[in-house]
Amino acid sequence: MNYSADEIMQTIRMVQSENLDIRTITMGVSLRDCAHEDMAACCRKIYDKVTGKAEKLVSTGEAISREYGIPIINQRISVTPAAMVGEACDNGSFVDIARALDKAAAATGVNFIGGFTALVHKGFTKGDTRLLAAIPEAMAVTDSVCASVNIGTTKAGINMDAVARLGYIIKETAELTKERDAIGCAKLVVFCNAAEDNPFMAGAFHGPGEPETVINVGVSGPGVVLAAIRNHPEWDFSSLASIIKQTAFKVTRMGELVGREAGRRLGVPFGIVDLSLAPTPAIGDSVADILEAMGLERVGGHGTTAALAMLNDAVKKGGAMASSNVGGLSGAFIPISEDAGMIRAVEEGALGLAKLEAMTCVCSVGLDMFAVPGDTSPEVLSAIIADEAAIGMINRKTTAVRVIPVPGKKAGDYAEFGGLLGRAPVMELSPYDPGAFIRRGGRIPAPIHALTN
Amino acid sequence: MEAKRVIVTVIGKDRVGIIASVAMALADNQINILDISQTILQEFFTMIMIVDISGSSLGIRELQDVLTRLGVDLGMQIQAQHEDIFRFMHRI
Numbered sequence: 323m324n325y326s327a328d329e330i331m332q333t334i335r336m337v338q339s340e341n342l343d344i345r346t347i348t349m350g351v352s353l354r355d356c357a358h359e360d361m362a363a364c365c366r367k368i369y370d371k372v373t374g375k376a377e378k379l380v381s382t383g384e385a386i387s388r389e390y391g392i393p394i395i396n397q398r399i400s401v402t403p404a405a406m407v408g409e410a411c412d413n414g415s416f417v418d419i420a421r422a423l424d425k426a427a428a429a430t431g432v433n434f435i436g437g438f439t440a441l442v443h444k445g446f447t448k449g450d451t452r453l454l455a456a457i458p459e460a461m462a463v464t465d466s467v468c469a470s471v472n473i474g475t476t477k478a479g480i481n482m483d484a485v486a487r488l489g490y491i492i493k494e495t496a497e498l499t500k501e502r503d504a505i506g507c508a509k510l511v512v513f514c515n516a517a518e519d520n521p522f523m524a525g526a527f528h529g530p531g532e533p534e535t536v537i538n539v540g541v542s543g544p545g546v547v548l549a550a551i552r553n554h555p556e557w558d559f560s561s562l563a564s565i566i567k568q569t570a571f572k573v574t575r576m577g578e579l580v581g582r583e584a585g586r587r588l589g590v591p592f593g594i595v596d597l598s599l600a601p602t603p604a605i606g607d608s609v610a611d612i613l614e615a616m617g618l619e620r621v622g623g624h625g626t627t628a629a630l631a632m633l634n635d636a637v638k639k640g641g642a643m644a645s646s647n648v649g650g651l652s653g654a655f656i657p658i659s660e661d662a663g664m665i666r667a668v669e670e671g672a673l674g675l676a677k678l679e680a681m682t683c684v685c686s687v688g689l690d691m692f693a694v695p696g697d698t699s700p701e702v703l704s705a706i707i708a709d710e711a712a713i714g715m716i717n718r719k720t721t722a723v724r725v726i727p728v729p730g731k732k733a734g735d736y737a738e739f740g741g742l743l744g745r746a747p748v749m750e751l752s753p754y755d756p757g758a759f760i761r762r763g764g765r766i767p768a769p770i771h772a773l774t775n
Numbered sequence: 776m777e778a779k780r781v782i783v784t785v786i787g788k789d790r791v792g793i794i795a796s797v798a799m800a801l802a803d804n805q806i807n808i809l810d811i812s813q814t815i816l817q818e819f820f821t822m823i824m825i826v827d828i829s830g831s832s833l834g835i836r837e838l839q840d841v842l843t844r845l846g847v848d849l850g851m852q853i854q855a856q857h858e859d860i861f862r863f864m865h866r867i
Contacts, residue, residue, distance in 0.1 A: 332865075
């Protein structure tokens, strides 16, 4: 037989008991040809283009899932940053663009559409300013539209005016969606060094350097890595790294196969596999559990950063061997609300924001899906963003902040989002005021290692 | 005609006639069995078949329907998956 029974049963076990799945097939669609000076016409062009290109996305994903026996959890769409698409409009509001995207998402059957985005790391254009102003209402009146703002890069430094403005935008978004524990903020990501081909939400957008359309795939497999580590409690780190690499290789190969096949059937070029370890609230599908299986009593304790660094690196090495086209974020995700082990660590006091920030230095992607008290000031939110962006800028990596100030709630309470977004314990923040620092404005200059030419 | 290879896995409690029933269902649909192996793992019967469906009027999805129904009758879990998933995962 070409395959051993063990190999075949291993694949089946990975899917059936270790939660192996394709997290998302994301179709990137360029909307650069949808610009129009009239907002209504622009929105019409956006709707027609997205629904035309992605018409068969969901049915194709479902067919592949069935034929290969691999669950494909989400089909999604990313589009050209809306600030660029709407730049030429001289009437209407950018909220109209969000509505058009939302309608297109519903028509195609995808659960999220990303790209209500502005890239402002060096400053604002007219379109950027209008898009930023529209974010709170856009997040409140749409279901599936995701917003992101890139406020810094290693090459450009950090736009602190944008950082300061985002503190207020996040607060306003929280206020407008307070009936649902500020769920609008769960759809808004602030990036440094944003990836142009990231298939994962809420930060997906179709970068300006991308082709007309593209298929990007995000795989997931914390449960598979967890099982591999649990089977070898006595191994040293070299052996542990080796088994993680082998596991990541297999998971990524599956992503590569699905991406190529989806691209072929849809007549769209295959872009990249994002080999991130993306947890879900399901038991056993947790990155925190992996770190604890490596020998930590609780994630957040001393040793956590080292464990995560090793895990993240081994995942990348295995994945890089498995696919010639690795991209996106590619690393371990450590969202709080979407990972049962992370939630438990916060509840028990094992994990605080300081350690979480340290962890983001060695993995993708950043401070993700964490809730903070509703009375947190905009300046504090901005300062959290600035800290995280500084880590990304100096370390030449993507970092992000997805923070949820939950109106009416304080440390120890919970924000409930449901589904893949999960639930988040409200975390305590430093009581000291960074207001004067944030209000300085201007740009933090690019670091010395930006001068590589 | 080019072979279209599908991996069929049958898992469940051992009993008389499992292989015969599955082989019969495949033969009824002109599906050729290329390879077959079976083991008993912790009292569970596990059979793996590599089959070629290129001569069959059934596509992989129709075959899955046929085998799912048969699995219900036999009290077994029967899956049919495109071969590529195993090739990609286990072969460089």
